[in-house]
Amino acid sequence: MERFARLLDRLAFTPQRTGKLALLRAHFADTPDPERGLALAALTGALSFKSVKAGVIRELASQRSDPVLFALSYDFVGDLAETTALIWPVRPGANREPDLAEVIEGLQSATRASAPGLIEAWLDALDPAGRWALLKLVTGGLRVGVSARLAKTALAEFGGVHVHEIEALWHGLSPPYEALFAWLEGRADKPVSAARAPFRPVMLSHGVAPRDLDALAPSDMQAEWKWDGVRVQAVSEAGVRRLYTRTGDDISHAFPDVIAALDFEGALDGELLVRAAGGAPAPFSDLQQRLNRKTVSKAQMTRHPAFIRAYDLLVAGDADLRARSLAERRARLTEFIAPMDPERLDLSEVIAFDSWEALDALRADPPHAHAEGVMIKRLASPYLPGRPRGEWFKWKREPFTIDAVLMYAQRGHGKRSGLYSDFTFGVWRREDGGEALTPVGKAYFGFTDAELKQLDAYVRANATERFGPVRAVRAGPGQGLVLEIAFEGLNRSARHKSGVAMRFPRIKRIRWDKPAAEADRLETLEALLG
Structure with a gap:
C-alpha cells in the first residue's frame, strides 16, 4: 500500500495536468506487476467492493475514538477518509502492512460480515497516509483529480503509443492488465481485444471563433444543432449491444430501453437525450435522472424515456465507414436508421444556411430550447479519432x-x-x-x-x-x-x-x-x- 498511498497523496496535491501525467508514468515504470495494474484499475473506476459502505467506516471510527470528537472532526475536515485516517488510534503490535494486491483480493472475497474486521486490522497496520489511501480505495471516491481518460493517456505516454490504441483495447482487458503492460514495455505482442461490440475512439471538435470562419467556405461545411445531452456511441454487433460515452465508459445498464431498440448490425455516433411529452428533447436535468445509476426502474424509464439523435455512422454491417467522407457517411446513416423506431433513434437535423452571418443568427437564438449552439463539420472529413484540426467545430451560444x-x-x-x-x-x-x-x-x-x-x-x-x-x-x-x-x-x-x-x-x-x-x-x- 505504501507506493499506492504515496501516488494518491502526490496526485491530490499536484494541480497541473502535466504533473499528474508525469507521476502516473513514473508509477507505471517503477512499480511491478500486479500492483501497478491494480492502481490503474482503481484510478479508472474498474474496481468496486460491494461488501463495504461508507457507514461501515463511520461506525469503525466512532468505536475506536470518541464519537463526539469524531463527529466534530468530520464536520471540520469534511472528508470521511481523511478524518478517519488522522483520528484512528493504532493498537500496539498490529499486523504487518498489507500490500495493494492483498487488500483488493481481501475486499473482493469479503462478506458484509467479515469486511469490517479486515478493514480494522489493515487500519491498525498502516500509517496515516496508508490509512487514507485504503479508505479512498474502499469507498471508491479517490478525488485526486485523475479521470479514466487521463490515466489512459498516461498509460499511452508510458508505452509510446497513441491513447486511441488503449481505448480501442480497453473493454477487452481486465485488471491487473499484465498483458497490456507487457506490450507497452515491448516484451510481448499487442493484446488482441476480446471485447464484443467494442468501443471505437470518437472524433472530437474544436471551438470556433467568428474570425476562424474566414478560412471556411459555407458550401464545404455541414451544420447541425449542438444538443444538451451526452455524446454516445451505440454498437450492436454479433448479438451484443453496448452504449458507450465519448470516453468509452459503458452505460448500457442505465438505458435498457435504448439498448432494446438497437436493432441493427453496426456502430453509430450520436447524442443521448430524454424525450419530453411533446416529442422534443427534454432538459439535461431529466437525463441526469437516468445517468450514473446501476439499475433503472420501469417508472424511471416511463418518466424519462431516452433516445439517441444520430449524426454519424461508423460501421454498417461488415463495412467500416470511418475512412469515408462525412457526406457519404451521412447518406448511409439516413438509409440505415430509416426502418428503426423513431421514438428511440432519430436523425440529427442538417441546418440550411448560405452565410456565416445567417448561421450566427441561428446559433445565438436557436429555435430549440435545449440546443446549445451549432456543430460545423467539413463534408469531406473522414471520421478520425481524437481532435483533428480543421475538420469539426463547435460554435456555442454565449453563456x-x-x-x-x-x-x-x-x-x-x-x-x-x-x-x-x-x-x-x-x-x-x-x-x-x-x-x-x-x-x-x-x-x-x-x-x-x-x-x-x-x-x-x-x-x-x-x-x-x-x-x-x-x-x-x-x-x-x-x-x-x-x-x-x-x-x-x-x-x-x-x-x-x-x-x-x-x-x-x-x-x-x-x-x-x-x-x-x-x-x-x-x-x-x-x-x-x-
Missing part, C-alpha cells in the same frame, strides 16, 4: 449571466477540506409582503486560489447559522456579497423552491463593488424559461 447573492457555504474535499469552497447563491423574490432571497444554484469553481481564500475569509467573518457542515452567510438588502454567475442553460425544477435549476453554474466574478439589493430577481430567470 447566460446573472448577479446573485451568496447565501450558504460548505467546506470542500481533499486539498480544499479546510476552506469554504462550495457556495449556494440566491436572487430576490417577493415573499410574505417583502423581499427575500431564494436559492437558485450552487457553484464550486470559476475562481482563482487567491479569490477562494478571500471567499473563505468572507464566509468565516459573516457566518450567522450552522447546519452541520453548512454555514449560512449574512445576506440581506443592506449587506451581502454579490457573485456574477455564468451558466449554460436553465430548466424548470419542481425539486427547488425557486422552481428553476441551472446548467453548469460557475462564479464568473466576485462583485465586491455591488450592493446586495441590486442583485437580480427571480423574474429575470423565469423570463429565460419562456
